[in-house]
Amino acid sequence: MNYTKGISSELEDLIYLEDVEASILFRIDGNVVESCFNENYSQELLRTVQWCKANVEKVSLEMRSNNLNKVTYELNDFCVLFFVVNNVSILTTLANQNVNLSLLSIEAKRKSQIIASYL
């Protein structure tokens, strides 16, 4: 399996979890490496993704300076979960507000480590 296909499969796994709307692997400069969306995504979701894209650099700097592995935001009725993959990539998972964040963070952490092994 080539690495793009592998990463894409891991991102797709995440959107099969209950209440997850999208999973995106960002480079810290805001470029998207891979992404996966639920079939019926909304304008609000796209607006939140846009916010992630614009802020991922700032978020990653913040995470690095505070030695954080995970950061969660709540905005536009979505929960946004950032997980450090490696020095240059961040796994971002967007879910609706009903999501069980504890369970989601367990799987997102696992996925971030698997994705790191592909890069």
Place this chain on the structure above:
Amino acid sequence: MQITAGTTSHRSIKQATNAIIRDVIGEINGTPEFLIVGFTPNYQSKRDYENALAKICEESGTKNIIGGIFPGVATSNGLPTTQGCSVMGFKGDEVQIQPPFDYTNVRINPKKGAQKIRKAYESTTKSSKLGFFLTPGPFYQTNAFEQLKVLDTFFAKKFKKMFNLIGRMINRSMGKNGYGSTLFADTILRTLVEGGIKNALGGATIDLDMKYCYQFSGDSVFQNALVGTVFSSDKLSFNNNWTFDKSQHSRDFFLTEFLKSSGYVQKINKKPANEAFLELIDISRDLYDEAFGKLSYASLLYLSALENEYEDYVPFVSVCHPILDGVIATIPEKTLSSNNIKTDFFTQSGTGIQKSALECANNLTNGMTDIRFGIFINCSNRLLIAGDKIDKENKLIEQAVGEDVPFITLYSGGEFSLINQKPIYSAVSIHGFVAGEPTIDTKNVVF
């Protein structure tokens, strides 16, 4: 003895099954003698689990399998997953593992389920023995609380002498096929004690939405069954133990009125239990509902612990639903023996539960060397408390049992142990067992 373990995750149960067959069964040289299989509940369909088990049976060449669904599963060599499976495979003659047994009516007749365990336990004559069993977990019909409201407001108040009868009705109404909670496990443990069984470890399968839960035996998938086996050995000894996070003891209170047979508490400190409970934990109704509404209103962070004839503190979960005046507590009937029961509150924390996992694993390794494997039943509530830090618990267990020792952790809906004939039925706790060589005491000899 050859023992392999592995964890895999995938959105498709077929892919997850293929990967686990490659990683665990493929690693065993020949046919494994026994497999413990834990799947997560996200695949939902009973047929999917049946197909997965059929594939595992076909590829492994054995039907000696027990397992079930758990919100999280993990092994010593893999991060916990909430979307996949963990398997542990055994081959070798150091430990004998009995062919699996099952009993499909355990919610209604737990004593009969206990007889199955007893029969398997007594069929081996080896010096070390431990029963291992999995049961159905908490299960509620969608309108269970509404039914309970009628019983609570009318019958329980009008006909006080009928409390215990009503309690049984309440309990029946909470689950489709008998007890909706896992209180029946306490009956199993006490029946085993009466039967002279010394050691056992068990856990309840669960889907956190509490809509269904499955148990596996061979290639069969059950919905309300007890499945189990017995580990025995002449060469190795088995240690089993349990603990919970006791680090933050907040305050004491008294259960002053309750229905014994259902664990339904009507009054705490002589006040309506629902109101008194929220006062005790110092949380507003809105905040409580926001925090625990998605989890059947079960207060996972606040554990009430009661003394019983075997232990100082045995923790139980309380369900504080807004439509009820009382509080449902997972306290077994036998524990509610007097009229005014002193109870202690413990607040759970991420670091506290990690420390308790280490404490449990350290206790297990006492008097033991060269540990071969371990099995841990860890409450799924702890999974929710710790979130992505849950893997630290397994790291600490590894630290205690040894780096290369394979173990499996199943995050359950109820944990139970029989430790030297002491029954422990508890919540938000970790129970475990390890197999290893007993340490031989060497005394200094002066010639």
